[in-house]
Amino acid sequence: MTSQVLVIGSANADLVVPVDRRPGGGETVLGGDTILSPGGKGANTAVAAARLGADVALLGAVGDDPYGELLKRSLAESGVNTDSVRTSDRPTGIAYITVTPDGENSILVSPGANSALRPEDVDLDGAEIVVLSLEIPLETVERAVAKAVEKGVKTLLNLSPAAELSAKTLQGLDVLLVNEHEAAFLLGGEADFPKLLDLGPKAAVVTLGAKGAAVVTADGVTEVPSPKVEAVDTTGAGDAFAGALATALAKGEELADAARKAVKVAAITVTRQGAQPSYPTASELE
Numbered sequence: 156m157t158s159q160v161l162v163i164g165s166a167n168a169d170l171v172v173p174v175d176r177r178p179g180g181g182e183t184v185l186g187g188d189t190i191l192s193p194g195g196k197g198a199n200t201a202v203a204a205a206r207l208g209a210d211v212a213l214l215g216a217v218g219d220d221p222y223g224e225l226l227k228r229s230l231a232e233s234g235v236n237t238d239s240v241r242t243s244d245r246p247t248g249i250a251y252i253t254v255t256p257d258g259e260n261s262i263l264v265s266p267g268a269n270s271a272l273r274p275e276d277v278d279l280d281g282a283e284i285v286v287l288s289l290e291i292p293l294e295t296v297e298r299a300v301a302k303a304v305e306k307g308v309k310t311l312l313n314l315s316p317a318a319e320l321s322a323k324t325l326q327g328l329d330v331l332l333v334n335e336h337e338a339a340f341l342l343g344g345e346a347d348f349p350k351l352l353d354l355g356p357k358a359a360v361v362t363l364g365a366k367g368a369a370v371v372t373a374d375g376v377t378e379v380p381s382p383k384v385e386a387v388d389t390t391g392a393g394d395a396f397a398g399a400l401a402t403a404l405a406k407g408e409e410l411a412d413a414a415r416k417a418v419k420v421a422a423i424t425v426t427r428q429g430a431q432p433s434y435p436t437a438s439e440l441e
Contacts (some may be wrong), residue, residue, distance in 0.1 A: 160211040161282035164197020165269040165290035167248035168222035193229035194430045196288040203398025205234040208437045212236035216268040222247035243268035258386035274298035284309040286401045300327040313397045326355030391430025396421040
């Protein structure tokens with residue numbers, strides 16, 4: 156398997172339920188009809204990159220079940236190389252997602268087969284940039300970053316869901332991608348984005364929702380505003396951002412320019428329902 160953009164991450168079936176409001180503890184709330192769609196941070200990122208014209212492969216794991224077949228089919232139809240998607244004896248990962256009328260979501264993930272992706276599965280052959288997120292075992296992520304440093308492969312890590320990583324892993328990152336909550340997690344509640352570089356990455360990008368993004372480099376912070384749009388569903392928007400950012404970086408674009416494209420992609424994504432079905436193609440961006 157050779158591919159310019161290698162995504163190492165999760166593949167989940169998304170079960171999405173629209174609700175007027177989220178239930179509190181011990182409360183039952185009636186929702187709308189369940190929508191089944193392919194998702195997972197890794198699969199989403201790979202599909203977003205492929206739709207934008209990247210040569211992309213996914214290293215991940217699914218179960219031997221209908222959800223796994225759905226995911227592999229969706230990936231292949233989007234142009235993602237699935238040769239390295241393993242089949243596990245554990246069930247395919249599932250994300251249970253509620254979406255409120257303002258487009259905001261809350262998500263419960265049952266990792267299933269994603270937990271079976273082991274450090275020894277990591278193979279970076281032919282990759283120019285490896286993209287990682289954290290719905291897979293942390294030791295697998297840390298092994299991938301270590302191997303990428305050894306081989307001179309560029310690393311982009313989306314620290315989602317937020318988790319503690321070793322100092323060595325953070326120091327091996329070319330780009331650390333976080334949202335405001337994840338940045339606060341790393342910085343002990345602060346919002347002083349330049350301090351992200353003190354943790355070790357060469358650069359960082361902080362996504363700011365409707366406000367766009369902040370690009371943090373040794374030269375300072377560059378604000379990248381987002382186009383104004385009416386949000387319908389924010390599910391998978393961060394993954395679309397990651398896929399677009401990786402695609403632009405693989406093409407040799409500067410980080411700030413790559414972030415501008417990624418902001419545009421994420422803005423289009425939130426105006427549509429679902430994760431992967433909402434991702435734009437390169438021609439739509441033009």
